[in-house]
Amino acid sequence: MKKIDIACIIDDDPIFVFGAKKIMQYADFCTAFMIFHNGEEALNNLKSIIKAGERLPDIILLDLNMPIMDGWxxxxxxxxxxxxxxxxxxxITSSVDPTDVEKAKEYDNVNNxxxxxxxxxxxxxxxxxxxxN
Incomplete structure (x- = not known):
C-alpha cells in the first residue's frame, strides 16, 4: 500500500473534518491536506491549482450536504x-438515501x-x- 500525497476533504462539518484529519494522521494516510468547507470554495481553489500547474490532491473526500454549493x-x-x-x-456523507447511492454511480470519477x-x-x-490506480 502506498501513502497518499495530498488528501482533500470537502465538508462543512468541523467535527468531521477534525476527526478525519486525526484518523488520517494516525494511519499515516497522507503527506498533506486540503480542506474546503463547501463545494464552491473547493471548486474555485482547485481551478486555481490546475491553472497554476500545482499539485492536485490524489483523492477527494466529498460530503453531499453543504451550504453554498453542495456535493452534487x-x-x-x-x-x-x-x-x-x-x-x-x-x-463520504451521512445520507443513507438509496437514491443518493444510485446517483453517485452515475459519476465515472466517484470511486465509492x-x-x-x-x-x-x-x-x-x-x-x-x-x-x-
Missing part, C-alpha cells in the same frame, strides 16, 4: 474540468459511496484501493 453541484462542475491526472473521489463516520478500517481500504 461540485461534482457536476468539477467533472467538466480537464485534468492531466485522475483524482479519485469518495463520497461511504457513510459517515470514517474509520481506520475505511482509510486502510481507501489506501489499498488508491494504490491500484
Amino acid at each position: 453541484q461540485f461534482l457536476d462542475e468539477f467533472t467538466k474540468i480537464k485534468t492531466e491526472r485522475k483524482i479519485t473521489i469518495y463520497i 459511496y461511504l457513510v459517515k463516520p470514517i474509520t481506520l478500517d475505511t482509510l486502510q481500504q481507501l489506501l489499498h484501493d488508491g494504490g491500484n
Whole structure:
C-alpha cells in the first residue's frame, strides 16, 4: 500500500473534518491536506491549482450536504474540468438515501459511496484501493 500525497476533504462539518484529519494522521494516510468547507470554495481553489500547474490532491473526500454549493453541484462542475491526472473521489456523507447511492454511480470519477463516520478500517481500504490506480 502506498501513502497518499495530498488528501482533500470537502465538508462543512468541523467535527468531521477534525476527526478525519486525526484518523488520517494516525494511519499515516497522507503527506498533506486540503480542506474546503463547501463545494464552491473547493471548486474555485482547485481551478486555481490546475491553472497554476500545482499539485492536485490524489483523492477527494466529498460530503453531499453543504451550504453554498453542495456535493452534487461540485461534482457536476468539477467533472467538466480537464485534468492531466485522475483524482479519485469518495463520497463520504451521512445520507443513507438509496437514491443518493444510485446517483453517485452515475459519476465515472466517484470511486465509492461511504457513510459517515470514517474509520481506520475505511482509510486502510481507501489506501489499498488508491494504490491500484
